Amino acid sequence: MTTVPQERRLVTPVPGPKSRELQARRTSVVAGGVGSVLPVFAARADGGILEDVDGNRLIDFGSGIAVTSVGASAEAVVRRASAQLADFTHTCFMVTPYEGYVEVCERLAELTPGDHAKKSALFNSGAEAVENAVKIARSYTKRQAVVVFDHGYHGRTNLTMALTSKNMPYKNGFGPFAPEIYRVPVAYGYRWPTGPENCGAEASAQAIDQISKQIGAGNVAAIIIEPVLGEGGFIEPAKGFLPALAKFAKDNGIVFVADEIQSGFCRTGQWFACEDEGIVPDLITTAKGIAGGLPLAAVTGRAEIMDSVHAGGLGGTYGGNPVACAAALGSIETMRELDLAGKAKRIETVMKDRLAAMAEKHELIGDIRGRGAMIAVELVKDRGTKEPAAEATAALAKACHAAGLLVLTCGTYGNVLRFLPPLVIGEDLLNEGLDIIEEALAGL
Structure with missing residues:
Protein backbone atom coordinates (compact mmCIF):
# COMPACT_ATOMS: atom_id res chain seq x y z
CA MET A 1 0.00 0.00 0.00
CA THR A 2 1.22 3.49 -0.92
CA THR A 3 1.93 5.78 2.00
CA VAL A 4 1.98 9.40 0.93
CA PRO A 5 3.04 12.02 3.51
CA GLN A 6 -0.05 14.03 4.40
CA GLU A 7 1.42 17.47 3.84
CA ARG A 8 1.35 19.95 0.98
CA ARG A 9 4.71 20.48 -0.69
CA LEU A 10 5.66 22.55 -3.74
CA VAL A 11 9.14 21.95 -5.13
CA THR A 12 8.48 23.24 -8.68
CA PRO A 13 5.91 25.48 -10.32
CA VAL A 14 2.60 23.69 -11.00
CA PRO A 15 2.80 21.97 -13.45
CA GLY A 16 6.49 21.09 -13.11
CA PRO A 17 9.00 20.11 -15.81
CA LYS A 18 8.26 16.37 -15.76
CA SER A 19 4.53 17.01 -16.02
CA ARG A 20 5.13 19.43 -18.90
CA GLU A 21 7.25 16.80 -20.66
CA LEU A 22 4.50 14.21 -20.22
CA GLN A 23 1.94 16.75 -21.42
CA ALA A 24 3.92 17.15 -24.64
CA ARG A 25 3.88 13.37 -25.13
CA ARG A 26 0.17 13.31 -24.35
CA THR A 27 -0.61 16.01 -26.90
CA SER A 28 0.92 13.91 -29.67
CA VAL A 29 -1.05 10.72 -28.99
CA VAL A 30 -4.15 11.43 -26.84
CA ALA A 31 -7.27 12.77 -28.55
CA GLY A 32 -7.69 16.51 -28.06
CA GLY A 33 -11.29 16.05 -26.96
CA VAL A 34 -10.11 14.41 -23.72
CA GLY A 35 -9.54 17.32 -21.36
CA SER A 36 -7.88 17.68 -17.95
CA VAL A 37 -8.60 20.14 -15.16
CA LEU A 38 -4.93 20.43 -14.22
CA PRO A 39 -2.13 18.89 -16.33
CA VAL A 40 -0.04 17.58 -13.45
CA PHE A 41 0.69 13.88 -13.86
CA ALA A 42 0.00 11.82 -10.77
CA ALA A 43 2.64 9.51 -9.30
CA ARG A 44 1.05 8.57 -5.96
CA ALA A 45 -2.06 9.52 -4.02
CA ASP A 46 -3.64 8.70 -0.69
CA GLY A 47 -5.67 10.39 2.04
CA GLY A 48 -5.98 14.07 1.20
CA ILE A 49 -2.80 14.33 -0.91
CA LEU A 50 -1.98 13.79 -4.59
CA GLU A 51 1.76 13.64 -5.40
CA ASP A 52 2.86 14.41 -8.96
CA VAL A 53 5.82 13.17 -11.00
CA ASP A 54 7.82 16.27 -10.01
CA GLY A 55 7.44 15.53 -6.30
CA ASN A 56 4.86 18.26 -5.65
CA ARG A 57 2.17 17.27 -3.16
CA LEU A 58 -1.21 18.86 -3.76
CA ILE A 59 -4.13 18.96 -1.35
CA ASP A 60 -6.96 17.08 -3.04
CA PHE A 61 -10.39 18.75 -3.02
CA GLY A 62 -11.57 16.72 -6.02
CA SER A 63 -11.30 12.99 -5.21
CA GLY A 64 -11.23 12.20 -8.93
CA ILE A 65 -14.73 13.74 -9.11
CA ALA A 66 -16.10 12.12 -5.93
CA VAL A 67 -14.54 8.71 -6.68
CA THR A 68 -11.74 8.24 -4.15
CA SER A 69 -13.85 9.00 -1.09
CA VAL A 70 -11.93 6.41 0.96
CA GLY A 71 -8.61 7.73 -0.37
CA ALA A 72 -6.81 6.78 -3.58
CA SER A 73 -4.96 3.78 -2.09
CA ALA A 74 -7.13 2.69 0.84
CA GLU A 75 -5.76 -0.37 2.64
CA ALA A 76 -8.91 -2.50 2.38
CA LEU A 338 -14.27 4.71 9.75
CA ASP A 339 -17.84 6.10 9.84
CA LEU A 340 -17.19 8.15 6.72
CA ALA A 341 -20.76 9.45 6.72
CA GLY A 342 -19.98 11.04 10.08
CA LYS A 343 -16.67 12.37 8.76
CA ALA A 344 -18.52 13.94 5.82
CA LYS A 345 -20.77 15.82 8.25
CA ARG A 346 -17.71 17.12 10.10
CA ILE A 347 -16.19 18.27 6.79
CA GLU A 348 -19.45 20.15 6.07
CA THR A 349 -19.28 21.95 9.43
CA VAL A 350 -15.67 23.01 8.95
CA MET A 351 -16.11 24.09 5.33
CA LYS A 352 -19.38 25.97 5.72
CA ASP A 353 -18.15 27.89 8.77
CA ARG A 354 -14.99 28.97 6.97
CA LEU A 355 -16.77 29.75 3.68
CA ALA A 356 -19.43 31.81 5.49
CA ALA A 357 -16.67 33.93 7.04
CA MET A 358 -15.16 34.42 3.56
CA ALA A 359 -18.56 35.44 2.16
CA GLU A 360 -18.77 38.26 4.72
CA LYS A 361 -15.58 39.74 3.23
CA HIS A 362 -16.05 38.89 -0.45
CA GLU A 363 -19.17 39.96 -2.39
CA LEU A 364 -18.11 37.52 -5.11
CA ILE A 365 -19.59 34.62 -3.10
CA GLY A 366 -23.31 34.64 -3.85
CA ASP A 367 -24.30 31.30 -2.37
CA ILE A 368 -22.80 28.53 -0.23
CA ARG A 369 -24.56 25.20 -0.54
CA GLY A 370 -24.32 21.42 -0.47
CA ARG A 371 -24.17 18.74 2.18
CA GLY A 372 -21.44 16.66 3.73
CA ALA A 373 -18.27 16.69 1.67
CA MET A 374 -20.18 17.87 -1.41
CA ILE A 375 -19.97 21.63 -0.90
CA ALA A 376 -19.92 24.50 -3.40
CA VAL A 377 -19.82 28.26 -3.69
CA GLU A 378 -21.60 30.05 -6.53
CA LEU A 379 -19.73 33.18 -7.61
CA VAL A 380 -21.56 36.22 -8.94
CA LYS A 381 -20.58 39.65 -10.22
CA ASP A 382 -23.37 41.26 -8.21
CA ARG A 383 -25.42 39.75 -5.40
CA GLY A 384 -28.48 41.69 -6.49
CA THR A 385 -28.56 40.63 -10.14
CA LYS A 386 -26.81 37.28 -9.48
CA GLU A 387 -24.98 37.62 -12.77
CA PRO A 388 -22.64 34.60 -13.03
CA ALA A 389 -18.94 35.33 -12.55
CA ALA A 390 -17.48 32.59 -14.75
CA GLU A 391 -14.14 34.33 -15.41
CA ALA A 392 -13.55 34.95 -11.71
CA THR A 393 -14.38 31.30 -10.99
CA ALA A 394 -11.78 30.12 -13.51
CA ALA A 395 -9.22 32.58 -12.11
CA LEU A 396 -9.89 31.44 -8.55
CA ALA A 397 -9.44 27.78 -9.51
CA LYS A 398 -6.20 28.63 -11.33
CA ALA A 399 -4.83 30.46 -8.28
CA CYS A 400 -5.68 27.50 -6.06
CA HIS A 401 -3.93 25.10 -8.44
CA ALA A 402 -0.77 27.23 -8.49
CA ALA A 403 -0.74 27.18 -4.66
CA GLY A 404 -1.02 23.40 -4.49
CA LEU A 405 -4.77 22.89 -4.01
CA LEU A 406 -6.70 20.80 -6.54
CA VAL A 407 -10.22 22.21 -6.94
CA LEU A 408 -12.91 21.69 -9.57
CA THR A 409 -15.46 24.00 -11.16
CA CYS A 410 -18.96 23.17 -12.36
CA GLY A 411 -22.37 24.73 -12.94
CA THR A 412 -24.53 25.43 -15.96
CA TYR A 413 -23.11 28.97 -16.01
CA GLY A 414 -19.51 27.91 -15.23
CA ASN A 415 -19.52 29.93 -12.01
CA VAL A 416 -19.47 27.30 -9.27
CA LEU A 417 -16.38 26.19 -7.35
CA ARG A 418 -17.08 22.71 -6.00
CA PHE A 419 -15.34 20.86 -3.20
CA LEU A 420 -15.19 17.07 -3.05
CA PRO A 421 -12.40 16.24 -0.61
CA PRO A 422 -11.74 12.59 0.24
CA LEU A 423 -13.79 11.68 3.30
CA VAL A 424 -10.57 10.53 4.99
CA ILE A 425 -8.82 13.91 4.63
CA GLY A 426 -7.17 15.22 7.78
CA GLU A 427 -8.72 18.33 9.30
CA ASP A 428 -5.37 20.11 9.14
CA LEU A 429 -5.24 19.63 5.37
CA LEU A 430 -8.88 20.64 5.06
CA ASN A 431 -8.20 23.93 6.85
CA GLU A 432 -4.99 24.50 4.90
CA GLY A 433 -6.94 24.09 1.68
CA LEU A 434 -9.49 26.61 2.91
CA ASP A 435 -6.64 29.00 3.77
CA ILE A 436 -5.50 28.76 0.14
CA ILE A 437 -9.00 29.54 -1.11
CA GLU A 438 -9.19 32.55 1.22
CA GLU A 439 -5.83 33.85 0.00
CA ALA A 440 -6.83 33.31 -3.62
CA LEU A 441 -10.10 35.22 -3.09
CA ALA A 442 -8.18 38.12 -1.57
CA GLY A 443 -5.89 38.16 -4.59
CA LEU A 444 -8.65 38.45 -7.22
Whole structure:
Protein backbone atom coordinates (compact mmCIF):
# COMPACT_ATOMS: atom_id res chain seq x y z
CA MET A 1 0.00 0.00 0.00
CA THR A 2 1.22 3.49 -0.92
CA THR A 3 1.93 5.78 2.00
CA VAL A 4 1.98 9.40 0.93
CA PRO A 5 3.04 12.02 3.51
CA GLN A 6 -0.05 14.03 4.40
CA GLU A 7 1.42 17.47 3.84
CA ARG A 8 1.35 19.95 0.98
CA ARG A 9 4.71 20.48 -0.69
CA LEU A 10 5.66 22.55 -3.74
CA VAL A 11 9.14 21.95 -5.13
CA THR A 12 8.48 23.24 -8.68
CA PRO A 13 5.91 25.48 -10.32
CA VAL A 14 2.60 23.69 -11.00
CA PRO A 15 2.80 21.97 -13.45
CA GLY A 16 6.49 21.09 -13.11
CA PRO A 17 9.00 20.11 -15.81
CA LYS A 18 8.26 16.37 -15.76
CA SER A 19 4.53 17.01 -16.02
CA ARG A 20 5.13 19.43 -18.90
CA GLU A 21 7.25 16.80 -20.66
CA LEU A 22 4.50 14.21 -20.22
CA GLN A 23 1.94 16.75 -21.42
CA ALA A 24 3.92 17.15 -24.64
CA ARG A 25 3.88 13.37 -25.13
CA ARG A 26 0.17 13.31 -24.35
CA THR A 27 -0.61 16.01 -26.90
CA SER A 28 0.92 13.91 -29.67
CA VAL A 29 -1.05 10.72 -28.99
CA VAL A 30 -4.15 11.43 -26.84
CA ALA A 31 -7.27 12.77 -28.55
CA GLY A 32 -7.69 16.51 -28.06
CA GLY A 33 -11.29 16.05 -26.96
CA VAL A 34 -10.11 14.41 -23.72
CA GLY A 35 -9.54 17.32 -21.36
CA SER A 36 -7.88 17.68 -17.95
CA VAL A 37 -8.60 20.14 -15.16
CA LEU A 38 -4.93 20.43 -14.22
CA PRO A 39 -2.13 18.89 -16.33
CA VAL A 40 -0.04 17.58 -13.45
CA PHE A 41 0.69 13.88 -13.86
CA ALA A 42 0.00 11.82 -10.77
CA ALA A 43 2.64 9.51 -9.30
CA ARG A 44 1.05 8.57 -5.96
CA ALA A 45 -2.06 9.52 -4.02
CA ASP A 46 -3.64 8.70 -0.69
CA GLY A 47 -5.67 10.39 2.04
CA GLY A 48 -5.98 14.07 1.20
CA ILE A 49 -2.80 14.33 -0.91
CA LEU A 50 -1.98 13.79 -4.59
CA GLU A 51 1.76 13.64 -5.40
CA ASP A 52 2.86 14.41 -8.96
CA VAL A 53 5.82 13.17 -11.00
CA ASP A 54 7.82 16.27 -10.01
CA GLY A 55 7.44 15.53 -6.30
CA ASN A 56 4.86 18.26 -5.65
CA ARG A 57 2.17 17.27 -3.16
CA LEU A 58 -1.21 18.86 -3.76
CA ILE A 59 -4.13 18.96 -1.35
CA ASP A 60 -6.96 17.08 -3.04
CA PHE A 61 -10.39 18.75 -3.02
CA GLY A 62 -11.57 16.72 -6.02
CA SER A 63 -11.30 12.99 -5.21
CA GLY A 64 -11.23 12.20 -8.93
CA ILE A 65 -14.73 13.74 -9.11
CA ALA A 66 -16.10 12.12 -5.93
CA VAL A 67 -14.54 8.71 -6.68
CA THR A 68 -11.74 8.24 -4.15
CA SER A 69 -13.85 9.00 -1.09
CA VAL A 70 -11.93 6.41 0.96
CA GLY A 71 -8.61 7.73 -0.37
CA ALA A 72 -6.81 6.78 -3.58
CA SER A 73 -4.96 3.78 -2.09
CA ALA A 74 -7.13 2.69 0.84
CA GLU A 75 -5.76 -0.37 2.64
CA ALA A 76 -8.91 -2.50 2.38
CA VAL A 77 -9.40 -1.65 -1.30
CA VAL A 78 -5.78 -2.49 -2.16
CA ARG A 79 -5.82 -5.66 -0.05
CA ARG A 80 -9.02 -7.08 -1.47
CA ALA A 81 -8.34 -6.05 -5.08
CA SER A 82 -4.79 -7.45 -4.92
CA ALA A 83 -6.02 -10.79 -3.60
CA GLN A 84 -8.59 -10.98 -6.39
CA LEU A 85 -5.98 -10.08 -9.01
CA ALA A 86 -3.90 -13.03 -7.85
CA ASP A 87 -6.88 -15.42 -8.24
CA PHE A 88 -8.32 -14.28 -11.59
CA THR A 89 -8.94 -10.99 -13.37
CA HIS A 90 -12.02 -11.88 -15.41
CA THR A 91 -14.37 -14.65 -16.43
CA CYS A 92 -17.38 -12.52 -17.48
CA PHE A 93 -20.21 -12.88 -14.99
CA MET A 94 -22.53 -13.78 -17.86
CA VAL A 95 -20.34 -16.80 -18.69
CA THR A 96 -19.16 -18.17 -15.34
CA PRO A 97 -20.24 -16.13 -12.30
CA TYR A 98 -18.29 -15.48 -9.09
CA GLU A 99 -19.09 -14.65 -5.48
CA GLY A 100 -17.81 -11.05 -5.45
CA TYR A 101 -20.57 -9.85 -7.79
CA VAL A 102 -23.23 -11.48 -5.62
CA GLU A 103 -21.70 -10.03 -2.44
CA VAL A 104 -21.68 -6.48 -3.85
CA CYS A 105 -25.38 -6.88 -4.73
CA GLU A 106 -26.03 -8.10 -1.17
CA ARG A 107 -24.30 -5.01 0.27
CA LEU A 108 -26.29 -2.73 -2.06
CA ALA A 109 -29.55 -4.33 -0.96
CA GLU A 110 -28.59 -3.64 2.67
CA LEU A 111 -27.34 -0.09 2.22
CA THR A 112 -29.78 1.54 -0.21
CA PRO A 113 -32.98 3.16 1.13
CA GLY A 114 -36.09 1.09 1.79
CA ASP A 115 -36.77 -2.30 3.36
CA HIS A 116 -38.43 -3.85 0.29
CA ALA A 117 -36.89 -6.77 -1.62
CA LYS A 118 -34.11 -5.42 -3.88
CA LYS A 119 -31.95 -6.70 -6.68
CA SER A 120 -29.01 -5.15 -8.54
CA ALA A 121 -27.21 -5.34 -11.85
CA LEU A 122 -23.58 -4.22 -12.12
CA PHE A 123 -21.99 -2.18 -14.90
CA ASN A 124 -18.85 -0.15 -15.60
CA SER A 125 -19.74 3.55 -15.46
CA GLY A 126 -22.35 5.97 -14.23
CA ALA A 127 -23.65 6.63 -17.73
CA GLU A 128 -24.03 2.90 -18.30
CA ALA A 129 -25.99 2.57 -15.05
CA VAL A 130 -28.37 5.40 -15.99
CA GLU A 131 -28.86 3.99 -19.47
CA ASN A 132 -29.74 0.60 -18.00
CA ALA A 133 -32.11 2.20 -15.48
CA VAL A 134 -34.02 3.64 -18.44
CA LYS A 135 -34.09 0.21 -20.12
CA ILE A 136 -35.41 -1.40 -16.94
CA ALA A 137 -38.05 1.29 -16.35
CA ARG A 138 -39.29 1.02 -19.94
CA SER A 139 -39.42 -2.77 -19.71
CA TYR A 140 -41.39 -2.63 -16.46
CA THR A 141 -43.88 0.10 -17.38
CA LYS A 142 -44.22 -0.64 -21.13
CA ARG A 143 -43.96 3.14 -21.58
CA GLN A 144 -41.36 5.23 -23.39
CA ALA A 145 -41.16 8.81 -22.08
CA VAL A 146 -38.40 9.80 -19.64
CA VAL A 147 -38.51 13.00 -17.57
CA VAL A 148 -35.33 14.78 -16.50
CA PHE A 149 -34.57 18.22 -15.06
CA ASP A 150 -32.92 21.53 -15.82
CA HIS A 151 -29.25 21.56 -14.74
CA GLY A 152 -29.13 17.73 -14.61
CA TYR A 153 -26.15 15.67 -15.71
CA HIS A 154 -26.40 11.94 -16.43
CA GLY A 155 -23.53 10.97 -18.74
CA ARG A 156 -21.87 11.04 -22.15
CA THR A 157 -23.45 8.16 -24.11
CA ASN A 158 -26.05 9.09 -26.72
CA LEU A 159 -29.00 8.42 -24.42
CA THR A 160 -27.42 10.02 -21.37
CA MET A 161 -26.33 13.07 -23.39
CA ALA A 162 -30.03 13.49 -24.22
CA LEU A 163 -30.80 13.28 -20.50
CA THR A 164 -28.08 15.83 -19.68
CA SER A 165 -29.02 19.51 -19.59
CA LYS A 166 -25.77 21.30 -20.44
CA ASN A 167 -24.73 21.73 -24.07
CA MET A 168 -21.02 22.59 -23.75
CA PRO A 169 -18.93 20.53 -23.51
CA TYR A 170 -21.16 17.48 -23.24
CA LYS A 171 -23.58 17.65 -26.19
CA ASN A 172 -22.38 20.23 -28.69
CA GLY A 173 -22.03 18.73 -32.17
CA PHE A 174 -22.85 15.17 -31.09
CA GLY A 175 -26.55 14.93 -32.06
CA PRO A 176 -29.08 13.73 -33.03
CA PHE A 177 -30.00 12.49 -29.59
CA ALA A 178 -32.29 9.76 -28.31
CA PRO A 179 -36.02 10.60 -28.50
CA GLU A 180 -38.76 10.66 -25.86
CA ILE A 181 -36.74 12.71 -23.37
CA TYR A 182 -38.53 15.63 -21.67
CA ARG A 183 -36.97 18.32 -19.46
CA VAL A 184 -38.82 20.17 -16.69
CA PRO A 185 -37.83 22.82 -14.11
CA VAL A 186 -35.85 21.95 -10.99
CA ALA A 187 -36.11 23.67 -7.59
CA TYR A 188 -32.96 25.82 -7.81
CA GLY A 189 -33.57 27.89 -4.69
CA TYR A 190 -30.81 30.47 -5.19
CA ARG A 191 -32.14 31.44 -8.61
CA TRP A 192 -35.90 30.88 -8.10
CA PRO A 193 -37.78 34.10 -9.07
CA THR A 194 -39.98 34.24 -5.95
CA GLY A 195 -37.23 33.24 -3.54
CA PRO A 196 -35.99 29.99 -1.99
CA GLU A 197 -38.81 29.87 0.56
CA ASN A 198 -41.37 29.35 -2.24
CA CYS A 199 -39.19 27.28 -4.50
CA GLY A 200 -40.01 23.70 -3.48
CA ALA A 201 -43.78 24.02 -3.76
CA GLU A 202 -43.79 26.19 -6.88
CA ALA A 203 -41.17 24.22 -8.80
CA SER A 204 -42.77 20.85 -8.06
CA ALA A 205 -46.21 22.17 -9.09
CA GLN A 206 -44.73 23.57 -12.30
CA ALA A 207 -42.86 20.35 -13.11
CA ILE A 208 -45.90 18.15 -12.42
CA ASP A 209 -48.11 20.46 -14.51
CA GLN A 210 -45.71 20.25 -17.47
CA ILE A 211 -45.46 16.47 -17.21
CA SER A 212 -49.22 16.09 -17.02
CA LYS A 213 -50.06 18.49 -19.85
CA GLN A 214 -47.14 18.13 -22.26
CA ILE A 215 -46.37 14.41 -21.94
CA GLY A 216 -49.20 12.74 -20.07
CA ALA A 217 -48.39 10.92 -16.84
CA GLY A 218 -49.58 7.64 -18.37
CA ASN A 219 -46.83 7.83 -20.98
CA VAL A 220 -43.94 8.34 -18.57
CA ALA A 221 -41.69 5.36 -17.84
CA ALA A 222 -39.27 7.13 -15.48
CA ILE A 223 -38.50 10.35 -13.66
CA ILE A 224 -34.72 10.63 -13.18
CA ILE A 225 -33.11 13.17 -10.84
CA GLU A 226 -29.89 13.65 -8.90
CA PRO A 227 -30.89 14.26 -5.24
CA VAL A 228 -28.07 16.81 -5.23
CA LEU A 229 -27.40 17.94 -8.79
CA GLY A 230 -23.68 17.53 -9.45
CA GLU A 231 -22.34 18.95 -12.69
CA GLY A 232 -25.19 21.49 -12.79
CA GLY A 233 -23.75 23.27 -9.76
CA PHE A 234 -24.24 21.20 -6.58
CA ILE A 235 -27.85 22.32 -6.48
CA GLU A 236 -29.85 20.97 -3.54
CA PRO A 237 -33.47 20.92 -4.70
CA ALA A 238 -35.52 23.07 -2.33
CA LYS A 239 -37.25 21.15 0.45
CA GLY A 240 -40.49 19.48 -0.59
CA PHE A 241 -39.55 19.20 -4.26
CA LEU A 242 -38.25 15.61 -4.23
CA PRO A 243 -41.08 14.23 -2.03
CA ALA A 244 -43.69 15.84 -4.31
CA LEU A 245 -42.11 14.32 -7.42
CA ALA A 246 -41.73 10.91 -5.76
CA LYS A 247 -45.40 10.94 -4.72
CA PHE A 248 -46.50 11.97 -8.23
CA ALA A 249 -44.46 9.10 -9.66
CA LYS A 250 -45.94 6.58 -7.23
CA ASP A 251 -49.50 7.78 -7.86
CA ASN A 252 -49.06 7.41 -11.63
CA GLY A 253 -47.10 4.17 -11.93
CA ILE A 254 -43.89 5.97 -12.91
CA VAL A 255 -40.49 4.56 -11.91
CA PHE A 256 -38.70 7.13 -9.72
CA VAL A 257 -34.94 6.93 -10.31
CA ALA A 258 -32.44 8.57 -7.95
CA ASP A 259 -29.15 9.19 -9.76
CA GLU A 260 -26.73 8.97 -6.82
CA ILE A 261 -23.62 8.56 -8.95
CA GLN A 262 -21.89 11.66 -7.54
CA SER A 263 -23.81 12.01 -4.27
CA GLY A 264 -23.81 8.40 -3.06
CA PHE A 265 -21.69 6.39 -0.61
CA CYS A 266 -21.44 8.74 2.39
CA ARG A 267 -20.54 11.78 0.28
CA THR A 268 -23.38 13.97 1.62
CA GLY A 269 -23.18 12.77 5.23
CA GLN A 270 -25.62 9.92 4.66
CA TRP A 271 -25.09 6.73 2.70
CA PHE A 272 -27.30 8.22 -0.02
CA ALA A 273 -28.44 11.81 -0.50
CA CYS A 274 -32.10 10.89 -1.10
CA GLU A 275 -32.30 9.78 2.55
CA ASP A 276 -32.30 13.45 3.60
CA GLU A 277 -36.04 13.83 2.90
CA GLY A 278 -36.89 10.17 3.38
CA ILE A 279 -37.10 9.40 -0.34
CA VAL A 280 -37.20 5.69 -1.19
CA PRO A 281 -36.51 5.50 -4.92
CA ASP A 282 -37.76 2.65 -7.10
CA LEU A 283 -34.33 2.49 -8.73
CA ILE A 284 -31.04 4.00 -7.59
CA THR A 285 -27.96 4.35 -9.81
CA THR A 286 -24.51 4.34 -8.24
CA ALA A 287 -20.90 4.51 -9.45
CA LYS A 288 -18.01 6.90 -8.59
CA GLY A 289 -17.52 6.34 -4.83
CA ILE A 290 -18.57 2.69 -4.95
CA ALA A 291 -15.18 1.04 -5.54
CA GLY A 292 -12.36 3.32 -4.41
CA GLY A 293 -11.31 4.21 -7.96
CA LEU A 294 -11.95 1.02 -9.90
CA PRO A 295 -14.62 1.11 -12.62
CA LEU A 296 -17.90 -0.20 -11.24
CA ALA A 297 -21.51 0.97 -11.34
CA ALA A 298 -24.87 -0.43 -10.32
CA VAL A 299 -28.60 -0.19 -10.74
CA THR A 300 -30.35 -1.28 -7.56
CA GLY A 301 -34.10 -1.38 -7.20
CA ARG A 302 -37.34 -3.05 -6.34
CA ALA A 303 -37.07 -6.73 -7.16
CA GLU A 304 -40.22 -6.78 -9.28
CA ILE A 305 -38.95 -3.88 -11.40
CA MET A 306 -35.46 -5.30 -11.79
CA ASP A 307 -36.87 -8.71 -12.72
CA SER A 308 -39.13 -7.30 -15.44
CA VAL A 309 -36.32 -7.56 -17.99
CA HIS A 310 -36.03 -10.81 -19.96
CA ALA A 311 -33.04 -13.09 -19.31
CA GLY A 312 -30.01 -11.83 -21.20
CA GLY A 313 -31.44 -8.31 -21.52
CA LEU A 314 -28.99 -6.82 -19.01
CA GLY A 315 -25.25 -7.24 -18.85
CA GLY A 316 -21.98 -6.37 -20.55
CA THR A 317 -18.59 -8.01 -20.97
CA TYR A 318 -16.88 -6.20 -18.09
CA GLY A 319 -19.90 -5.34 -15.94
CA GLY A 320 -19.19 -6.26 -12.32
CA ASN A 321 -15.55 -7.14 -13.01
CA PRO A 322 -14.24 -9.32 -10.15
CA VAL A 323 -11.36 -6.98 -9.24
CA ALA A 324 -13.71 -3.98 -9.18
CA CYS A 325 -16.18 -5.95 -7.03
CA ALA A 326 -13.38 -6.77 -4.56
CA ALA A 327 -12.46 -3.09 -4.45
CA ALA A 328 -16.08 -2.15 -3.79
CA LEU A 329 -16.24 -4.54 -0.84
CA GLY A 330 -13.05 -2.94 0.50
CA SER A 331 -14.46 0.54 -0.02
CA ILE A 332 -17.71 -0.29 1.80
CA GLU A 333 -15.72 -1.94 4.61
CA THR A 334 -13.68 1.26 4.99
CA MET A 335 -16.77 3.49 4.99
CA ARG A 336 -18.36 1.44 7.74
CA GLU A 337 -15.26 1.03 9.91
CA LEU A 338 -14.27 4.71 9.75
CA ASP A 339 -17.84 6.10 9.84
CA LEU A 340 -17.19 8.15 6.72
CA ALA A 341 -20.76 9.45 6.72
CA GLY A 342 -19.98 11.04 10.08
CA LYS A 343 -16.67 12.37 8.76
CA ALA A 344 -18.52 13.94 5.82
CA LYS A 345 -20.77 15.82 8.25
CA ARG A 346 -17.71 17.12 10.10
CA ILE A 347 -16.19 18.27 6.79
CA GLU A 348 -19.45 20.15 6.07
CA THR A 349 -19.28 21.95 9.43
CA VAL A 350 -15.67 23.01 8.95
CA MET A 351 -16.11 24.09 5.33
CA LYS A 352 -19.38 25.97 5.72
CA ASP A 353 -18.15 27.89 8.77
CA ARG A 354 -14.99 28.97 6.97
CA LEU A 355 -16.77 29.75 3.68
CA ALA A 356 -19.43 31.81 5.49
CA ALA A 357 -16.67 33.93 7.04
CA MET A 358 -15.16 34.42 3.56
CA ALA A 359 -18.56 35.44 2.16
CA GLU A 360 -18.77 38.26 4.72
CA LYS A 361 -15.58 39.74 3.23
CA HIS A 362 -16.05 38.89 -0.45
CA GLU A 363 -19.17 39.96 -2.39
CA LEU A 364 -18.11 37.52 -5.11
CA ILE A 365 -19.59 34.62 -3.10
CA GLY A 366 -23.31 34.64 -3.85
CA ASP A 367 -24.30 31.30 -2.37
CA ILE A 368 -22.80 28.53 -0.23
CA ARG A 369 -24.56 25.20 -0.54
CA GLY A 370 -24.32 21.42 -0.47
CA ARG A 371 -24.17 18.74 2.18
CA GLY A 372 -21.44 16.66 3.73
CA ALA A 373 -18.27 16.69 1.67
CA MET A 374 -20.18 17.87 -1.41
CA ILE A 375 -19.97 21.63 -0.90
CA ALA A 376 -19.92 24.50 -3.40
CA VAL A 377 -19.82 28.26 -3.69
CA GLU A 378 -21.60 30.05 -6.53
CA LEU A 379 -19.73 33.18 -7.61
CA VAL A 380 -21.56 36.22 -8.94
CA LYS A 381 -20.58 39.65 -10.22
CA ASP A 382 -23.37 41.26 -8.21
CA ARG A 383 -25.42 39.75 -5.40
CA GLY A 384 -28.48 41.69 -6.49
CA THR A 385 -28.56 40.63 -10.14
CA LYS A 386 -26.81 37.28 -9.48
CA GLU A 387 -24.98 37.62 -12.77
CA PRO A 388 -22.64 34.60 -13.03
CA ALA A 389 -18.94 35.33 -12.55
CA ALA A 390 -17.48 32.59 -14.75
CA GLU A 391 -14.14 34.33 -15.41
CA ALA A 392 -13.55 34.95 -11.71
CA THR A 393 -14.38 31.30 -10.99
CA ALA A 394 -11.78 30.12 -13.51
CA ALA A 395 -9.22 32.58 -12.11
CA LEU A 396 -9.89 31.44 -8.55
CA ALA A 397 -9.44 27.78 -9.51
CA LYS A 398 -6.20 28.63 -11.33
CA ALA A 399 -4.83 30.46 -8.28
CA CYS A 400 -5.68 27.50 -6.06
CA HIS A 401 -3.93 25.10 -8.44
CA ALA A 402 -0.77 27.23 -8.49
CA ALA A 403 -0.74 27.18 -4.66
CA GLY A 404 -1.02 23.40 -4.49
CA LEU A 405 -4.77 22.89 -4.01
CA LEU A 406 -6.70 20.80 -6.54
CA VAL A 407 -10.22 22.21 -6.94
CA LEU A 408 -12.91 21.69 -9.57
CA THR A 409 -15.46 24.00 -11.16
CA CYS A 410 -18.96 23.17 -12.36
CA GLY A 411 -22.37 24.73 -12.94
CA THR A 412 -24.53 25.43 -15.96
CA TYR A 413 -23.11 28.97 -16.01
CA GLY A 414 -19.51 27.91 -15.23
CA ASN A 415 -19.52 29.93 -12.01
CA VAL A 416 -19.47 27.30 -9.27
CA LEU A 417 -16.38 26.19 -7.35
CA ARG A 418 -17.08 22.71 -6.00
CA PHE A 419 -15.34 20.86 -3.20
CA LEU A 420 -15.19 17.07 -3.05
CA PRO A 421 -12.40 16.24 -0.61
CA PRO A 422 -11.74 12.59 0.24
CA LEU A 423 -13.79 11.68 3.30
CA VAL A 424 -10.57 10.53 4.99
CA ILE A 425 -8.82 13.91 4.63
CA GLY A 426 -7.17 15.22 7.78
CA GLU A 427 -8.72 18.33 9.30
CA ASP A 428 -5.37 20.11 9.14
CA LEU A 429 -5.24 19.63 5.37
CA LEU A 430 -8.88 20.64 5.06
CA ASN A 431 -8.20 23.93 6.85
CA GLU A 432 -4.99 24.50 4.90
CA GLY A 433 -6.94 24.09 1.68
CA LEU A 434 -9.49 26.61 2.91
CA ASP A 435 -6.64 29.00 3.77
CA ILE A 436 -5.50 28.76 0.14
CA ILE A 437 -9.00 29.54 -1.11
CA GLU A 438 -9.19 32.55 1.22
CA GLU A 439 -5.83 33.85 0.00
CA ALA A 440 -6.83 33.31 -3.62
CA LEU A 441 -10.10 35.22 -3.09
CA ALA A 442 -8.18 38.12 -1.57
CA GLY A 443 -5.89 38.16 -4.59
CA LEU A 444 -8.65 38.45 -7.22
